[in-house]
Amino acid sequence: MEWATVKPAAFDYAAPTSLAEALTLLGDPDRDATVLAGGQSLLPMLNMRLARPELVVDIGRIPNLAGIEEREGALVFGAMTTKAAVESSALVLRQQPLLHAATKLVGHPQIRSRGTVGGSMAQADPAAEYPAVAVATGGWMRAVGADGERTIPAADFFVTCLTTGLAPGELLVEVGIPALSAGTGWSFTELSRRHGDFAMAGVAVTVRLDRAGCFEESRIVVFGVGDIPTRMSAAEELLRGERPEPSLYRRAADAVRDAFDAPMSDIHASAEYRLHLAGVLAERGIADAVARAHPGEEGPNR
Amino acid sequence: MSLDCLPVTERRWIGRDVVRVEDRSLLTGRTRFIDDVVLPGMLHCAILRSPFPHARIIQIDTSRAEALPGVAAVVTGADALAWCQPARSTPEGWGLRCLASDTAHFVGEPIAAVAAASRAAAEDALEAIDVEYEPLEPVTDPFRAMSGDSPLVMEGKGTNVMFHRVFTWGEVDAAFAGAEHVxxxxxxxxxxxxxxxxxxxxxxxxxxxxxxxxxxxxIQAASSAALGCAGTFGIPSSKVTVKSQHHGGSFGGKGGARGIVVASMLSRKAGGRPVKWIEDRSEYLVAGGGQAWDRHYEASIAVSGGRVTALSVTLVDDLGASGEGFGALGAAKPLAAFTGPYEIPTARYDLSLVATNKTPVFPYRGMGPPPHFFVLEQMMDIAARALEIDPAEFRRANFIPADRFPYTIPSGNEYDSGNYGEVLDAALSLAGYAELRREQEEARKQGRLMGVGVVSTVEPGVFDWNAYAIVGMPQTGVPEGATVSIDILGSITVRVGFSMEGQGQYTLVSQLVADYFHVDMDAVSVVQLDTRSAPPSFGPGGSRLGVAISAAVLGACQRLTGTLRRVAAALLRAPEDQIELWDGNFVLKDRSGGALSVAKVAATMLARSDLLPPGVDPLPEATYVWTAPGRTPADDEGRAKSYLTAAQAVHVVVVEIDPDTGVVEILKYAVADDCGVRLNPATVEGQLDGSIAQGIGAALYEEYVYDEEGQPLVATLADYLIPTINEIPVTQKTAVVTPSPFTPLGAKGCGEGAIHTTPAAVMCAINDAMAPRGVLLTEVPASPQRVWKTIREANR
Amino acid sequence: MSSTNGTRPVRVTVNGTVHEATVEPRTTLSELLRSQLGLTGTHVGCEHGVCGVCTVLIDGKAVRSCLTLAVQVDGSEILTVEGLAAADGTLHPLQEAFSAEHGLQCGFCTPGFLMAVYALLTEKPDAGEDEIREVLGGQLCRCTGYQSILRSVMRAAAQFRESKLEWVR
Structure with missing residues (x-):
């Protein structure tokens, strides 16, 4: 192993007070700059000198980067919105209970008090909850760069382990999570060694049932197994049009297990065990989501 | 023997739940821990460590580091060769120097160190040290290490086997040969x-x-550290002063000897400027004192007529790259309780201590018996299951009967007292055992994996060096001293040689002295002296300090009372033998005449030379040093009376396993224990709770993992899984009190406590849960992955 | 504010007192408190955010001071364990509860626990056992096994609901 340290290597620091200023700093091709949001992932990396940026750009003093608002059927989070703010938001609890449930599983309150929505997305840890929520809900990221802004669907945002589709010099400024539509059943299930640890595997599920009570549409996203949160298209396809029942969930679980070529492996969970867990959690997660669904209901969730 | 020896009508402090004197300073952030110590001119140390488990060091170039601003000194293995001896070790001769010079033996072994103006600057300088390594083949499997074709951890030794010996106690072979079941x-x-x-x-x-x-x-044991420094540097021990700061727990695994030597060398090289080294968490996890018990066991028991007649245990103990952590003591200590609470007449211990290219192991709470009892208790359950005997009743049938104490076990130690059947009854009743078995039957009908563990263990208390004689600790006796003095205003100060580390021993000292002299606890101060000033002291360890320091303080109070009584006799004009101390006053035994308070007598000694009887010094002070009496040197089979007391406990644990994920949930946890007289019941309970939590950690969560090449895979607390509150069950507890006949107040050592029992109990419960599937998990910790794999074997 | 080399000034209010200090950007809040302001009651146990012994309050929220840069808290209000007891040394009710219930042994983790619980109870005076456990779950203690800590906090919470004024610092 590389030897770990405990004090960061020296770096320059800037705390821009406008987006334009931040983009100028981040856009300098001659400087290796890192964005500091809440710091709950970056600081451990800095302390251990696993991250050694020349320049740390603290975006915490840019106005209007934190906050939760409702816009066109989605909840829009400023990148600097803390998870504590998400957790205590009545709007989130009402409109996007899946996100609320996932938030409770992110670390501990003492981490959520500083950890941010944007930070989790940009960190793109394969075992983290927020990227999985973004993919499962069909969320999007709004990034701003020197050449203007663009919106990136969550499905395209997560590229591989700890890597996103943000271009050099681009800053993630907003995260959109569509509200859960009325009648949609959901679940967020994970298994970690201790409460608050990164998941060995986890599954986010949303389902819509038609008037006959059969699966109309479902989204199943597995995290902690592949290098990014991954939609289980085969399992989703398998459910479509079928009547919910345990044997179907078991077949869906098998489809989940078949979806991964090279699952992650670490000291807590081998690839084989992770794959097994993904299936178990998918089976349970689908059942839980179905139990929360209201067949045939339409429209926004109020 | 009992609290009745105190000269008061009513005890106000000792034996009661007393708020700790340590708390106020800790709660306000005032207690000065080592990282809070700042000395003028102080430098900060950072240590460069080997990234290889086994490598030749071709060359080290420190010139770039030395040239950096703020860097005051750099040391390497060359300095260590010039200035230091290798660390003392068990077994002897297996110690390494504090910095590797030609060979690196494990990942994290110190290679060089820097003293600089700040820790950050010192870490910057580490990056400017250039080391050229030639990687060598490592050995990480102790069985391979014992074979003829293995790479050698220490070339000069010619073998990786540090120690091998077979101990035989009684006619073991005959017992196995004649047994109904093995x-x-x-x-x-x-x-x-x-x-x-x-x-x-x-x-x-x-x-x-x-x-x-x-x-x-x-530092957990300051006097040992001082002797170690003197030996390492070849200087008189009278030239070394060690002052242990109050510290944040140790549990036997604080480690640190290398750090002291490295920082001392840097100070020497920096012209005497003080050097601070604070081990960071990753250093601790990878190469500190925190690794213990890397063990491979094979065990057999012989059973005839429902009684265990023989126990045989073969242990291959992987001590890592050096004996410097004294991890070998943990393999020797099971001799103090080899057969647990059972009357097993014969036993054998085949013990191999093996070197590998992993971090050296250190002691940990319990010091070796916890894994031994894990093995013994699984064997008890394996036998009970095969013979279709209830595991609680199988244990009861094999318990040492209450009328047999003091009882000498085959491996030589003597248990002072106990009533194991009563403790078992208390535990079973507390847990509602009969009902639990009925619930289990229901659960099994539904296909649920619910299990009950009933485990009993003995905690050897008040350690003695002779317990470790087999691996090279020849002494008998571990003295602990205290000085009690009274000033001219009647305030009492007790001077001791150990620091606070959490067990509440300063409170215990205050309780005892306050009751003895009938004053408020506030009137007693406890002061820690450094190693050159203190009376002989070992400090906490081996479940000893509560018994040892209370005995020392009691002895000092009694000795001081003798002196004060001479003065009181002169003042009261009565014969000395007619005067006694009672409720803080010297009075005539027949209660005629006056009374003189302790404070007044002490003040008279200090302030009135005219009233001082001839031959009495004006010194209202006494020192008493206690050591456990009656300990014996080990005989040729390692048998010794070693630990003074034997506490005992029964834990009943109920678990349910999720067969799909392998997750174990603890549904119920009940404890009955007997650690004799409880001097501050609330702190005893605290030790018990903390030890249960560590036991659950060991049983279900914690593990230092290495890959096959010897690379440690655990370097953060995100991977070393210390349980949080959410992993620890709420426990029910009850106590049985059998006072120790061998200790002055009847207390037994209890500090290590539940970790002896908890891992065994949790594992027995897990295996009981899986029994209908016909599988057995024989490896700890029982991580979800391991449990799932075990269940899956049954499904195949 | 633009990028600068070398050290930077920070101004923070700690336990009601304004402090001005000059720090390297890489200085963490825990280091600022301990080394520069002499407030050594905040301890450091892992420097990767897991153990929680360095927990302090920033603008009323419990955070890891090892995972926060000193430059980030310029202008903020910090509360540390030194700010809990009254100026005359009278223990805060939360501290009293820990002592009464033997909620500490070695005491190294205790300041972190106190600050995490203080943040919870001042924000949610009616926090029940589940919420208390959730917060305690973010703090490691190796001595107590947590049972006495939970009792301490439950006792303090009950007391807090009765007399809020004594509490808030």
Missing amino acids: FTEKFRWNRVGANPTETFGTVCEWDPGTLELCVYGS
Whole structure:
């Protein structure tokens, strides 16, 4: 192993007070700059000198980067919105209970008090909850760069382990999570060694049932197994049009297990065990989501 | 023997739940821990460590580091060769120097160190040290290490086997040959360890004027550290002062000897400026004192007529790359309780201590018996299951009967007292055992994996060096001293040689003295002296300090009373033998005449030379040093009366396993124990709770993992899984009190406590749960992955 | 504010007192408190955010001071364990509860626990056992096994609901 340290290597620091200023700093091709949001992932990396940026750009003093608002059927989070703010938001609890449930599983309150929505997305840890929520809900990221802004669907945002589709010099400024539509059943299930640890595997599920009570549409996203949160298209396809029942969930679980070529492996969970867990959690997660669904209901969730 | 020896009508403090005197300073952030110590001119140390488990060091170039601003000194293995001896070790001759010079033996072994103006600057300088390594083939499997074709961890030794010996107690072969049933199983206990919330730290000052070394540190055993420094540097022990700071727990695994030597060398090289080294958490996890018990077991028991007649245990104990952590003591200590609470007449112990290219192992709470009892208790359950006997009743049938104490076990130690059947009854009743078995039957009908563990163990208390004689600790006796003095205003000060580390011993001292002299606890101060000033002291360890310091304080109070009584007799004009101390006053035994308070007598001694009887010094002070009496040297089979007391406990644990995920949930946890008289019941309970939590960690969560190449895979607390509150069950507890006949107040050692029992109990419950599937998990910790794999074997 | 080399000034209010200090950007809040302001009651146990012994309050929220840069808190209000007891040394009710219930042994983790619980109870005076456990779950203690800590906090919470004024610092 590389030897770990405990004090960061020296770096320059800037705390821009406008987006334009931040983009100028981040856009300098001659400087290796890192964005500091809440710091709950970056600081451990800095302390251990696993991250050694020349320049740390603290975006915490840019106005209007934190906050939760409702816009066109989605909840829009400023990148600097803390998870504590998400957790205590009545709007989130009402409109996007899946996100609320996932938030409770992110670390501990003492981490959520500083950890941010944007930070989790940009960190793109394969075992983290927020990227999985973004993919499962069909969320999007709004990034701003020197050449203007663009919106990136969550499905395209997560590229591989700890890597996103943000271009050099681009800053993630907003995260959109569509509200859960009325009648949609959901679940967020994970298994970690201790409460608050990164998941060995986890599954986010949303389902819509038609008037006959059969699966109309479902989204199943597995995290902690592949290098990014991954939609289980085969399992989703398998459910479509079928009547919910345990044997179907078991077949869906098998489809989940078949979806991964090279699952992650670490000291807590081998690839084989992770794959097994993904299936178990998918089976349970689908059942839980179905139990929360209201067949045939339409429209926004109020 | 009992609290009745105190000269008061009513005890106000000892034996009661007393708020601790330590708390106020800790709660306000005032207690000065080692990292809070700042000395003028102090430098900060950072250590460069080997990234290889086994490598030749071709060359080290420190010139770039030395040229950096703020860097005051750099040391390497060359300095260590010039200035230091290798560390003392068990077995002897297996110690390494503090910095590797030609060969690196494990990942994290110190290679070089820097003293600079700040820790950050010192870490910057590490990056400017260039080391050229030639990687060598490592050995990480102790069985391979014992074979002829293995790479050698220490070339000069010619072998990786540090120690091998077979101990035979009684006619073991005959007992196995004649047994109705013999059961044999292999077990694996993976590395776990102490991990106190504060790591090790030290500030060392090598005074070039006096040529003396002064060491501050978060040190569990200050006097041992001082002797170690003297030996390592080849200087008189009278030139070394160690002052242990109050510290954030140790549990046997604080470690730190290397850090002291490295920081001292840096101080010497920096012209005597003090050097602080604070071990960071990753250093602690990878290469500190936190790894213990890396064990491969094979065990057999012989059973005839429902009684265990023989126990045989083969242990291959992987001690890592050096004997410097005294991890070998943990393999020797099971002799103090080899057969647990059972009357097993014959036993054998085949013990191999093996070197590998992994971090050296250190002690941990319990010091070796916890894995041994894990093995013994699984064997008891394996036998009970095969013979279709209730596991609680199988244990009861094999218990040492209450009328047999003091009882000598085959491996030589003597248990002072106990009533194991009563403790078992208390535990079963508390847990509602009969009902639990009915619930289990229901659960099994539904296909649920619910299990009950009923486990009984003995905790040897008040350690003695002779317990470790077989691996090279020849002494008998571990003295602990205290000085009690009264000032002219009647305030009482007790001077001791150990620091606070969490067990509440300063409170215990205050309780005892306050009751003895009938004053408020506030009137007693406890002061820690450094190693050159203190009376002989070992400090906490081996479940000893509560018994040892209370005995020392009691002895000092009694001795001081003798002196005061001479003065009181003169003042009261009565014969000395007619006067006694009672409720804080010297009075005539027949209660005629006056009374003189202790304070007044002491003040008279100090202030009135005219009233001082001839031959009495004006010194209202006494020192008493206690050591456990009646300990014996080990005989040729390692048998010794070693630990003074034997506490005992029964834990009943109920678990349910999720067969799909392998997750174990603890549904119920009940404890009955007997650690004799409880001097501060609330702190005893605290030790018990904390030890249960560490036991659950060892049983289900904690593990130091290495890959096959010897790379440690655990370097953060995100991977070393110390349980949080959410992993620890709420426990029910009850106590049985059998006073120890051998200790002055009837208390038994209880500090290590439940970790002896908890891992065994949790594992027995897990295996009971899986029994209908016909599988057995023989490896700890029972991580979800391991449990799932075990269940899956049954499904195949 | 633009990028600068070397050290930077920070101004923070700690336990009601304004402090001005000059720090390297890489200085963490825990280091600022301990080394520069002499407030050594905040301890450091892992420096990767897991153990929680360094927990302090920033603008009323419990955070890891090892995972926060000193430059980030310029202008903020910090509360540390030194700010809990009254100026005359009278223990805060939360501290009293920990002592009464033996909620500490070695005491190294205790300041972190106190600050995490203080943040919870001042924000949610009616926090029940589940919420208390959730917060305690973010703090490691190696001595107590947590049972006495939970009792301490439950006792303090009950007391807090009765007399809020004594509490808030």
